[in-house]
Amino acid sequence: MKERRKIDLSGLEGLVLSGARPILAVILALVVSAGLIWAAGANPIEAYAALLEGSFGSVTALASTGVRAAPLLLGGFAVGLGFKAGLWNIGGEGQIYLGAAAATAVGIIPLPVPAWLHLMLAVMAGFVGGVLWMLVPAYLCAYRGVNLVCTTLMLNYVAGYFVSWLLHEPSPLAEKDAFFPMSPLILPSARLPILARGTSLHVGLILGVILGVVLHFVLHYTHFGFRTRMVGENPEAARYAGVGVTRQIFLVLLICGGLAGLAGAGEVLGLKLRLFDFFASGVGYEGLALAILANGNPLGIIVGGIFFGSLKAGASKMQIVTGIEASLALVTQALTVIFVIAIGFGERVRLTRQQQKKSRA
Amino acid sequence: MDMNSISGWLQASVRLAAPLMLTSIGAVYTERVGVINIGMEGMMLAGALASVAASFFTGNVVIAAICAMTVGGLLAVVHAYLTVSRRASQLISGAAINFLALGATNFGYARLFPTERARAVTFPVLSPPELRGIPFFGQVIFAQPVIVWIALILPLVSAWVLYRTSWGLNIRAVGEHPHAVDSVGLSVHRLKYTGVILSGVFAGLGGSALAMADLGYFAPAMTGGRAFVVLAALVVGKWNPIVVAAACMLFGAADALQLRIQTFGAVIPYQFPLMVPYLLTIAALAGLVGRTAAPKTIGKPYDPETI
Numbered sequence: 001m002k003e004r005r006k007i008d009l010s011g012l013e014g015l016v017l018s019g020a021r022p023i024l025a026v027i028l029a030l031v032v033s034a035g036l037i038w039a040a041g042a043n044p045i046e047a048y049a050a051l052l053e054g055s056f057g058s059v060t061a062l063a064s065t066g067v068r069a070a071p072l073l074l075g076g077f078a079v080g081l082g083f084k085a086g087l088w089n090i091g092g093e094g095q096i097y098l099g100a101a102a103a104t105a106v107g108i109i110p111l112p113v114p115a116w117l118h119l120m121l122a123v124m125a126g127f128v129g130g131v132l133w134m135l136v137p138a139y140l141c142a143y144r145g146v147n148l149v150c151t152t153l154m155l156n157y158v159a160g161y162f163v164s165w166l167l168h169e170p171s172p173l174a175e176k177d178a179f180f181p182m183s184p185l186i187l188p189s190a191r192l193p194i195l196a197r198g199t200s201l202h203v204g205l206i207l208g209v210i211l212g213v214v215l216h217f218v219l220h221y222t223h224f225g226f227r228t229r230m231v232g233e234n235p236e237a238a239r240y241a242g243v244g245v246t247r248q249i250f251l252v253l254l255i256c257g258g259l260a261g262l263a264g265a266g267e268v269l270g271l272k273l274r275l276f277d278f279f280a281s282g283v284g285y286e287g288l289a290l291a292i293l294a295n296g297n298p299l300g301i302i303v304g305g306i307f308f309g310s311l312k313a314g315a316s317k318m319q320i321v322t323g324i325e326a327s328l329a330l331v332t333q334a335l336t337v338i339f340v341i342a343i344g345f346g347e348r349v350r351l352t353r354q355q356q357k358k359s360r361a
Numbered sequence: 362m363d364m365n366s367i368s369g370w371l372q373a374s375v376r377l378a379a380p381l382m383l384t385s386i387g388a389v390y391t392e393r394v395g396v397i398n399i400g401m402e403g404m405m406l407a408g409a410l411a412s413v414a415a416s417f418f419t420g421n422v423v424i425a426a427i428c429a430m431t432v433g434g435l436l437a438v439v440h441a442y443l444t445v446s447r448r449a450s451q452l453i454s455g456a457a458i459n460f461l462a463l464g465a466t467n468f469g470y471a472r473l474f475p476t477e478r479a480r481a482v483t484f485p486v487l488s489p490p491e492l493r494g495i496p497f498f499g500q501v502i503f504a505q506p507v508i509v510w511i512a513l514i515l516p517l518v519s520a521w522v523l524y525r526t527s528w529g530l531n532i533r534a535v536g537e538h539p540h541a542v543d544s545v546g547l548s549v550h551r552l553k554y555t556g557v558i559l560s561g562v563f564a565g566l567g568g569s570a571l572a573m574a575d576l577g578y579f580a581p582a583m584t585g586g587r588a589f590v591v592l593a594a595l596v597v598g599k600w601n602p603i604v605v606a607a608a609c610m611l612f613g614a615a616d617a618l619q620l621r622i623q624t625f626g627a628v629i630p631y632q633f634p635l636m637v638p639y640l641l642t643i644a645a646l647a648g649l650v651g652r653t654a655a656p657k658t659i660g661k662p663y664d665p666e667t668i
Contacts, residue, residue: 040472088452136643146646149452149660153399154593154639157586161632168630281582282463285456292453325471330464337457338439341449 022293022304025339033332042322054317055310061317063199067271069309071096071280073208074263075287076294076301077215078130078256083296084219085252086232091137091152092260093284094159095130099261100268101163102129104183104275105173107190107268115189122190123265130261131254133159138253142246148253156284164277173275183275192270202270208305211259215298228252260284289337308333364497370617371501378613379505379512380405380571384591385598385605386519387563391437392595393523394556395536395658399455400440401564402588403462404433408565409572410466413579414473416481425481426508426569433565434558436462441557445550448662467581483577484508484570508570516606523602532556536656539663549663564588593642599654612638 034044055065075092082089103126111118137155140146166173167181175184192202219225230238231248239245263283268275286308294300315329384401391398398404408429416425436458443454473479484506486493492503523529534542535552543549571587572579590612598605615634622631 036468040468090452090456140643140647144647146648147655149397150592150596150646151643153589154642157589158636158639161635165630165632168632282460285460288453288456289460292450325468327464327467327471330460331468332464334457334459334461334464337453338443338461341443341453341457342447344447344449 021343022300022336022340025293025336025343026307028339029332029335032335033328036328036331037322037324040324042324047318047322047324050318050321051311051314053314055314059196060199061313063196063201064313065306065310066195066201066205067199067309068312069305070202070204070208070270071263071267071283072286072290072305072308073205073212073302074259074266075283076290076305077208077212077287077298078260078263078284079287079291080294080296080298080301081215081219081228081259082252082256083291084232085228085249086235087141087249087253087256088149089134089152089253089256089260090149090288091134091155091257091284092263092287093280093282094152094156095133095257095260096264096267096280096284097159097163098133098264099126099130099258100264100275100279101166101173102126102132102261103265103268104186107186108173108184110187111189118187118189119192119269122186122269123262126261126265126269127258128261130257130259130264132257133261134254134257138250138257141253142250160278163275167275167277175274181277186269186273190269191273192266200271202266204266204270207262207266209302211262212298212302219298260287263287286333289333292337293340368497368500370621371614372504373617373620374610374614375501375513376505376509376574376613377616378610379509379574380567381587381591381594381609381613382512382516382567382606383508383570384564384567384588385594385609386515386602387560388588388591388595389519389523389600389602389605390532390556391560392600392659393532393536393656394553395539395656395661395663396441396444396553396557397451397455397592397660398437398440398557398560398564399452399588399592400436400458400462401455401560401591402584402586403459404436404561404564405568405571405584405588406466406582407436407462408433408568409583410470410568410579411565412569413479413481413572413577414469416483416573416577417474417479420482422482422484422573425573426566429565429569430562431565433561433563433568435561437558437561437564438554440561441554444662445553445557448664451660451662463582466579470579470581478578481573481577483573483575506574508574512570516602520602533656536658539658540665543665549665553663567591590638593638596642596645596655597638600656 037044037047054061056062075096078092078095079089103122106122106125133155137148137151140151141148164181165171167183168174169176173183175182192204195201195203219229227238227243227248230241230243231245235245264280267279272279290301290304290308293304311329311332315326318324319326384405388398388401411432412425412429415428416422440454440458443449444451486504487507488503493499495503523532531542531547531552535549539549542552568584571584591609594605594608594612598608615637619631619634622629
């Protein structure tokens with residue numbers, strides 16, 4: 001098993017294969033979804049045309065895709081970076097909540113500082129919130145060998161209830177006499193700037209794309225990135241080569257938490273402008289789906305995030321035009337992931353056989 | 362608190378624990394064969410919709426429960442195929458199934474019941490009224506719908522099968538040492554498939570209990586993380602069906618407590634009892650409350666070629 005996992009997809013062959021897998025999965029998922037649309041009594045081509053128009057057909061549509069992609073990118077990096085180190089961070093959801101709560105706490109206080117600094121502080125608070133929420137699972141995983149999946153998964157719900165408690169009076173984060181549990185409005189000085197006038201597309205998307213590119217370079221061209229990938233591919237070898245594996249795992253996990261925290265901060269400071277009860281529903285898990293789709297690769301997560309974002313944005317248009325419920329987009333996303341992992345192993349076995357032939361020859 | 366409110370709280374506790382206990386039965390088996398199934402959340406949800414739809418259209422709760430178990434079982438076949446046959450990540454497969462079930466139930470619910478909110482036939486209360494009149498026990502045990510009784514009895518049966526039959530021994534052995542099972546001529550794949558499919562079947566039944574113990578309707582995403590509470594109970598209950606069921610009961614009591622706090626108000630915020638299962642699990646995992654003893658090969662795919 002170990003040997004199979006270490007197959008080196010190098011050169012053009014590797015690039016094509018690693019890209020072909022998710023693309024094939026997307027095509028299969030779209031075909032199956034088309035079958036569902038047809039079974040539900042609508043014309044699949046018409047439905048997909050509406051979906052495309054709703055996600056890329058106009059400035060508003062593009063903005064809508066971008067708004068939905070922004071948190072997915074960061075949520076995807078939060079899982080993908082850990083994935084590269086062989087770690088499963090399922091706690092994106094919880095880290096998003098805490099990041100959002102921390103950003104809100106800073107964003108609703110009138111600080112005697114310039115607007116750009118207030119915004120910076122609020123965004124940084126989001127990062128710190130995510131890091132703090134990851135602190136216990138990261139420590140337990142790195143230093144005590146406790147299963148990260150279990151701890152982060154459990155903390156998602158704790159985070160949801162904790163933030164819910166923060167939003168109920170008499171908590172200082174709660175809006176007075178609100179009809180629904182929520183925080184006061186984020187002050188204008190702490191809001192993320194809007195990119196296109198008349199839409200809600202905010203700078204968060206650009207920040208996500210930049211962070212993705214930075215992450216790609218960190219992973220491939222720095223010592224930190226090299227150590228991270230080494231820990232992921234072979235922790236024993238990494239230890240033998242003198243890498244402080246536990247410390248590396250701890251650090252990587254904290255950064256993962258911070259990235260998810262940024263996703264939460266972006267949602268609150270850029271889009272919702274308030275912290276709502278249970279606002280994130282599922283973004284953390286969608287990040288997990290993205291990371292597996294892109295094999296943890298930050299640039300792939302950007303492409304995948306825009307794809308998922310466009311599905312979500314276009315689905316409402318599809319519902320208006322053809323009457324097919326927008327929840328079909330979720331089915332398509334899930335099918336994409338299922339096909340990716342179903343195809344995945346076959347490809348790996350085929351490559352092993354090829355390599356065995358080569359080594360025998 | 363007077364006697365009446367205590368027995369009222371316990372009655373709600375048992376009723377809220379029933380879906381957890383039913384789901385936990387299958388959860389023990391899938392983890393005992395070494396496969397984690399976080400997709401049980403989706404299987405519960407799919408089971409809930411299937412049973413409400415079947416009950417609505419046929420008016421028969423037995424057919425409804427069978428439909429729920431079938432749908433849950435079919436989703437589990439997908440999980441088993443991906444994780445056992447294709448050796449894909451159990452985590453990803455489970456998460457994808459959760460997404461699939463969430464999307465598909467939203468889609469299906471809107472398709473099946475476009476206008477009215479369907480009220481289905483619920484599981485009946487079978488006990489004679491005289492028994493229900495008994496103070497305390499009458500309310501806590503006898504006034505419960507039949508599915509709650511099933512949930513109370515099944516963990517005992519499950520424990521007997523797991524610890525007292527040779528098939529149960531095989532199931533326990535697969536998760537600990539699959540190669541040993543293979544070497545005595547038993548099919549590792551078949552045992553693993555069985556364990557995983559059982560988890561889907563019982564998650565479906567748990568979903569059915571959730572939707573039809575007394576509500577009788579489906580709501581999108583109505584499971585709200587209950588399967589994860591079951592996963593928590595597995596850790597706290599150390600993979601022993603009876604102890605796990607007891608942990609489910611405890612978590613059901615916490616749920617009933619928070620509902621009471623929401624209605625009547627109390628010193629502690631209602632969110633705190635809801636956090637208890639999850640925090641207790643982390644404490645158990647961290648070794649603060651005794652040692653946990655997960656099946657040895659849990660989470661790892663079986664590859665006959667490597668030892």
